[in-house]
Amino acid sequence: xxxxxxxxxxSRRVIGLAAASALLATLAATTRAVEHETPExxxxxxxxxETFYACTACHGTLIIKQQGLSRERWEQTxxxxxxxxxxxxxxxxxxxxxxxxxxxxxxxxxxxxVNPFLGR
Numbered sequence: 673x674x675x676x677x678x679x680x681x682x683s684r685r686v687i688g689l690a691a692a693s694a695l696l697a698t699l700a701a702t703t704r705a706v707e708h709e710t711p712e713x714x715x716x717x718x719x720x721x722e723t724f725y726a727c728t729a730c731h732g733t734l735i736i737k738q739q740g741l742s743r744e745r746w747e748q749t750x751x752x753x754x755x756x757x758x759x760x761x762x763x764x765x766x767x768x769x770x771x772x773x774x775x776x777x778x779x780x781x782x783x784x785x786v787n788p789f790l791g792r
Contacts, residue, residue: 709733719773722766730759736774740781746774 711724713733727736730753741749750771753759762770 715777717773717777719769720777723770723773723777726762726766726770730757736778739774739778741774741778742780743771743775745780746771746778 709724709728709732711721714720714724714736723736724733727733739749750759750767754761761767
């Protein structure tokens with residue numbers, strides 16, 4: 673049976689507390705950032721306000737801006753959020769408007785050319 677030395681035990685606790693503090697600070701900063709977001713944080717376009725209010729009820733605009741999806745993939749993402757994450761369904765007209773906005777504002781991204789030096 674190995675005994676944990678007091679110094680090791682204290683070190684583990686300090687590291688654990690530091691990690692927990694860092695996580696809480698990150699969550700707090702993220703929450704503050706989301707609280708101050710407005711529809712203007714998204715690109716202008718028809719459906720921006722509806723998209724902002726439908727999406728930021730659960731997450732910030734950063735996750736939206738990071739995406740680049742086809743209309744079909746936006747539809748699938750919407751369905752997935754409803755089925756898996758409990759997103760409330762919105763009426764058909766608003767859903768169509770939001771999907772159209774997302775498809776236009778955040779279309780699929782062009783992939784970078786293959787780097788010939790990587791031997792692919």
